[in-house]
Structures are given as structure tokens and as C-alpha cells.
Amino acid sequence: MPRTENLSFVGGDMFQSIPYADATLLKLVMHNWSDEDCVKILQRCREASIYNDEGRKGKVLIIDMVLNKDEDEADMTEVKLLFDVLMMVLLAGEVEN
Ligand SMILES: C[S@@+](CC[C@H](N)C(=O)[O-])C[C@H]1O[C@@H](n2cnc3c(N)ncnc32)[C@H](O)[C@@H]1O
Incomplete structure (x- = not known):
């Protein structure tokens, strides 16, 4: 999938850090992990969504079963x-x- 004006791809380990973003979308990700690991992922999402470049809070969107x-x-x-x-x-x- 190509990079666009408002979409870029960043590699990394979501257990270490997640880059700042207006929104973090976890689609069919959480069901792969234990409750404890899901908490760790959500903690990284929270850190990533506190402030974006414009000082606004981001959102975490979860699509899962x-x-x-x-x-x-x-x-x-x-x-x-x-x-x-x-x-x-x-x-x-x-x-x-
Ligand atoms: C089930 S797939 C996600 C499906 C995809 N969102 C979709 O809807 O088609 C899980 C993804 O998590 C990625 N993944 C696994 N461990 C990861 C980690 N520690 N940090 C970041 N991504 C990871 C895998 O590479 C894989 O692409």
C-alpha cells in the first residue's frame, strides 16, 4: 500500500512504543494476545495518543470480535x-x- 499525504507506515514493536497519531487503529490485533499483553498494548496506545503535533489528544479505535x-x-x-x-x-x- 503506498504512502499518501495523510498516511505513512512506521515499523516497530508495539510493546516498546507506538508513534504519536491522531488515531491508532487496532483491527484484529487484540484477539491475538493475552489480557496482560492487551493491557501493555493499550498502555503504549495511551502514550501515543496523549498529544499529537497540534497538542490534541488522539483516539484508539479497536475493531475485533x-x-x-x-x-x-x-x-x-x-x-x-x-x-x-x-x-x-x-x-x-x-x-x-
Ligand atoms: C492478525 S494481524 C492484523 C490483521 C490486520 N490488521 C488486518 O485487519 O488484516 C496481526 C499483525 O500484528 C503484527 N504484529 C505482531 N507482533 C507485533 C509487534 N510486537 N509489534 C507490532 N506489530 C506486531 C503482525 O506482524 C501482524 O501484521
């Missing part, structure tokens, strides 16, 4: 739970951050 078994169809709940198990199997044994 949410269990809602009271309102979802049973099949949908099953898919979400299976996805959770898949993440656990795929990512088991990952190095601690």
Missing part, C-alpha cells in the same frame, strides 16, 4: 469461540514480551 451470546445466533458464538481456540493454538508458546 466480541462475544455476545445473548444476542448472537448460537452458530456465531461457536465461530467466535473456535476462533479464540485457534488463536490460542497458533500462538501458544510465543515468547513473553
Whole structure:
């Protein structure tokens, strides 16, 4: 994807730091990590969003699956739970951050 006037790509480890931004979007990221790691990622997001270049606070946007078994169809709940198990199997044994 090419860089544009208002979009650039910055490599790095989100557990170390996240660059300042108007908005940090985490799409299908949080479900990969333990609760403890999610807290660390959100702490880095908070640091990154306190002030941007114009002194304004940024936003953190999260797009991810949410269990809602009271309102979802049973099949949908099953898919979400299976996805959770898949993440656990795929990512088991990952190095601690
Ligand atoms: C499931 S993918 C994200 C999917 C993508 N947002 C989408 O919607 O298609 C998880 C991403 O997190 C990245 N990632 C994993 N560990 C990371 C880290 N410590 N710091 C930054 N990015 C990391 C991976 O390289 C991968 O691109």
C-alpha cells in the first residue's frame, strides 16, 4: 500500500512504543494476545495518543470480535469461540514480551 499525504507506515514493536497519531487503529490485533499483553498494548496506545503535533489528544479505535451470546445466533458464538481456540493454538508458546 503506498504512502499518501495523510498516511505513512512506521515499523516497530508495539510493546516498546507506538508513534504519536491522531488515531491508532487496532483491527484484529487484540484477539491475538493475552489480557496482560492487551493491557501493555493499550498502555503504549495511551502514550501515543496523549498529544499529537497540534497538542490534541488522539483516539484508539479497536475493531475485533466480541462475544455476545445473548444476542448472537448460537452458530456465531461457536465461530467466535473456535476462533479464540485457534488463536490460542497458533500462538501458544510465543515468547513473553
Ligand atoms: C492478525 S494481524 C492484523 C490483521 C490486520 N490488521 C488486518 O485487519 O488484516 C496481526 C499483525 O500484528 C503484527 N504484529 C505482531 N507482533 C507485533 C509487534 N510486537 N509489534 C507490532 N506489530 C506486531 C503482525 O506482524 C501482524 O501484521
